[in-house]
Amino acid sequence: MAKPFTPKVVTANALLEGDVIYQTATGWTRKLEEAEVLTDEADADLRLIDAIQQADLTVGAYLADVDTSSVAPKPTHFREAFRAKGPSNYTHGKQEEVQ
Amino acid sequence: MYSYTEFDDAFIAERNAQFRGQVERRIDGSLTEDEFKPLRLMNGLYLQLHAYMLRVAIPYGTLSSRQMHKLADIAAKWDKGYGHFTTRQNIQYNWPQLRDVPDMLDALAEVNMHAIQTSGNTIRNVTADHFAGAAADEIADPRPVAELIRQWSTDHPEFQFLPRKFKVAVSGAPHDRAVIKAHDIGLQIVEKDGEIGYQVIVGGGLGRTPMIGKVLYEFVSSEDLLPTLEAIVSVYNLLGRRDNKYKARIKITVHENGIDDIRARVDARYALIRPQFTGVDQQMLSRIEADFASPTFKTAPIDTFTAAYNSDPVFKSWADTNLTDHREDGYAIVSISLKAHGETPGDATAEQMHRMAELAAEYGHDELRISHEQNVILPHVHRSDLPALHASLKQVGLATANIGLISDIIACPGMDYCALATARSIPIAQEIATRFDELKLEHDVGPLKIKISGCINACGHHHVGHIGILGLDRAGVENYQVTLGGDGTENAAIGERAGPGFSADEIIPAIERLVIGYLDLRTDASESFLQAYRRLGLAPFKAALYPEAQANAA
Numbered sequence: 001m002a003k004p005f006t007p008k009v010v011t012a013n014a015l016l017e018g019d020v021i022y023q024t025a026t027g028w029t030r031k032l033e034e035a036e037v038l039t040d041e042a043d044a045d046l047r048l049i050d051a052i053q054q055a056d057l058t059v060g061a062y063l064a065d066v067d068t069s070s071v072a073p074k075p076t077h078f079r080e081a082f083r084a085k086g087p088s089n090y091t092h093g094k095q096e097e098v099q
Numbered sequence: 100m101y102s103y104t105e106f107d108d109a110f111i112a113e114r115n116a117q118f119r120g121q122v123e124r125r126i127d128g129s130l131t132e133d134e135f136k137p138l139r140l141m142n143g144l145y146l147q148l149h150a151y152m153l154r155v156a157i158p159y160g161t162l163s164s165r166q167m168h169k170l171a172d173i174a175a176k177w178d179k180g181y182g183h184f185t186t187r188q189n190i191q192y193n194w195p196q197l198r199d200v201p202d203m204l205d206a207l208a209e210v211n212m213h214a215i216q217t218s219g220n221t222i223r224n225v226t227a228d229h230f231a232g233a234a235a236d237e238i239a240d241p242r243p244v245a246e247l248i249r250q251w252s253t254d255h256p257e258f259q260f261l262p263r264k265f266k267v268a269v270s271g272a273p274h275d276r277a278v279i280k281a282h283d284i285g286l287q288i289v290e291k292d293g294e295i296g297y298q299v300i301v302g303g304g305l306g307r308t309p310m311i312g313k314v315l316y317e318f319v320s321s322e323d324l325l326p327t328l329e330a331i332v333s334v335y336n337l338l339g340r341r342d343n344k345y346k347a348r349i350k351i352t353v354h355e356n357g358i359d360d361i362r363a364r365v366d367a368r369y370a371l372i373r374p375q376f377t378g379v380d381q382q383m384l385s386r387i388e389a390d391f392a393s394p395t396f397k398t399a400p401i402d403t404f405t406a407a408y409n410s411d412p413v414f415k416s417w418a419d420t421n422l423t424d425h426r427e428d429g430y431a432i433v434s435i436s437l438k439a440h441g442e443t444p445g446d447a448t449a450e451q452m453h454r455m456a457e458l459a460a461e462y463g464h465d466e467l468r469i470s471h472e473q474n475v476i477l478p479h480v481h482r483s484d485l486p487a488l489h490a491s492l493k494q495v496g497l498a499t500a501n502i503g504l505i506s507d508i509i510a511c512p513g514m515d516y517c518a519l520a521t522a523r524s525i526p527i528a529q530e531i532a533t534r535f536d537e538l539k540l541e542h543d544v545g546p547l548k549i550k551i552s553g554c555i556n557a558c559g560h561h562h563v564g565h566i567g568i569l570g571l572d573r574a575g576v577e578n579y580q581v582t583l584g585g586d587g588t589e590n591a592a593i594g595e596r597a598g599p600g601f602s603a604d605e606i607i608p609a610i611e612r613l614v615i616g617y618l619d620l621r622t623d624a625s626e627s628f629l630q631a632y633r634r635l636g637l638a639p640f641k642a643a644l645y646p647e648a649q650a651n652a653a
Contacts, residue, residue: 013146015125015126015197016126016196016197016198017150017196017197018146018147018149018150018151018195018196018197019149019150020148020149055128055131055132056126056128059132059146060132060146076575077575078514078572078575078576078577079148079514079572082148082514082515082523083148083149086149087149087515087516087525088515088523088525088526089443089446089515089525089526089529090179090443092149092179092193092194093149093150094149
């Protein structure tokens with residue numbers, strides 16, 4: 001039996017800046033908590049194709065699992081947690097913008 | 100030092116102009132990412148976890164002060180004010196934006212530098228002993244031949260699409276400081292009957308399947324070296340496996356076919372191509388050798404050094420740890436540690452880079468080196484200048500006295516930056532260094548090389564660490580495996596895996612138990628960790644790492 005579909009977001013790197021971006025219903029955001037959560041597999045596949053086709057904005061789009069137990073989506077894997085935050089040795093990347 | 104010829108300048112300018120056009124075409128949509136990616140990789144531009152990363156080659160680790168100043172300027176202007184020196188004597192910028200990269204490459208070209216062939220399945224930056232031209236134990240300076248190999252391999256039309264990347268390292272001294280036995284080709288300069296030649300080692304490598312290189316030829320003369328290298332890479336180009344990325348390096352080709360079969364094939368290829376080498380390469384080598392002429396050393400009293408050494412314990416500690424004997428009386432080789440406790444191994448700020456460049460110009464015959472151990476070397480400093488040099492380094496956080504000690508850790512960028520990583524490396528290195536600094540034990544522990552990789556590709560050389568740490572993803576959690584007894588010198592050895600891995604929280608206490616265990620096991624302070632390991636084997640060290648398993652077994 002196929003594994004049940006788990007909630008996902010579409011994520012990629014921005015072409016010009018190279019930083020991590022997430023797809024929203026209408027465009028792109030740099031904050032995971034603003035990403036559009038996809039709960040339907042067919043819908044997610046279509047949204048990913050849409051993201052890949054935006055080659056002037058994105059590089060390497062893929063679907064990443066998210067935890068939807070609270071209001072905003074959260075990463076389920078530590079790799080996605082680092083992508084959403086930035087490196088741990090300097091407050092660079094996304095955590096820099098939060099400060 | 101080697102300076103670009105008109106040919107070199109024109110070649111780099113053309114490549115940079117081509118890449119500028121490629122970037123423009125990617126941005127305006129004329130090129131897809133699939134089309135652009137191999138082009139950017141050919142020019143050293145990766146896309147990592149949080150940003151692009153530009154990897155700049157520092158051929159055989161040698162820099163002038165002008166070049167180091169430029170690296171600092173680039174860090175300040177287009178990055179976040181720092182650069183990361185790597186285990187292959189490169190510098191990596193972690194935060195460039197795509198539009199800026201052509202300008203960065205033009206800035207590098209101003210000082211005879213580039214990022215060509217720092218990625219892709221090509222012959223990569225040729226590395227060398229970071230004490231080249233200065234070491235007391237050297238037979239000959241490895242840099243002229245490394246430069247010759249750089250020129251031969253750069254844009255070599257036959258070798259732009261090898262089965263996999265290809266790394267060459269050269270050592271001019273019998274004590275191997277360049278890890279040549281863990282390279283696709285390692286060259287050891289040797290002397291036979293008064294003639295300088297090369298022992299050629301092939302098939303070394305770390306990564307998923309670590310292998311110690313095997314001797315292909317005991318002695319190859321200078322005029323036969325390039326045709327021999329060309330024959331080896333040519334044989335590999337055809338024979339190397341392209342069906343499986345993990346079996347594509349020459350170490351697997353050598354392992355699967357056997358060194359004798361490889362030698363027979365290389366001999367045959369060599370016979371075919373040898374006539375094409377008419378001696379032009381040897382004329383070029385002579386010209387290059389002139390560029391690497393020894394500096395004019397001075398003769399001066401070393402009273403200031405002796406006085407500082409006897410009166411300033413901080414200076415004494417630094418001098419005892421960070422200086423190496425120079426071949427010239429009165430001189431020393433200075434290793435500047437980029438491993439201040441708690442800082443990121445291999446990182447230098449723009450301010451620190453400028454300072455090192457100034458000091459090289461003032462006291463170091465204008466030469467700097469980057470070591471594969473991620474430190475900076477001033478290869479020629481007169482001892483009388485050391486107190487002033489040390490004082491200046493101290494002002495910018497560069498006077499850490501820990502070369503070769505437990506906190507002088509090699510660490511790859513790991514999952515803090517690298518898209519391939521399976522776990523973080525940097526915080527583990529920071530925490531180990533911080534912990535042993537708190538314990539005030541590192542000088543008692545003595546020589547000990549810890550090397551950390553954040554994935555199986557082993558950029559952090561964990562296999563050849565006396566203590567190797569490999570970060571993995573175990574069911575969605577960072578997990579760290581320990582290997583013991585590795586050695587990257589002329590006595591090269593691959594470390595043995597000690598047992599089950601540790602979580603990120605457990606690994607620092609585990610390393611502490613291991614090192615404290617060693618202090619109990621050693622005969623006396625003169626027996627290093629590696630020597631004790633070789634005498635006693637894995638068992639007692641394993642017992643220190645896994646006390647619970649011991650208790651359960653009892």
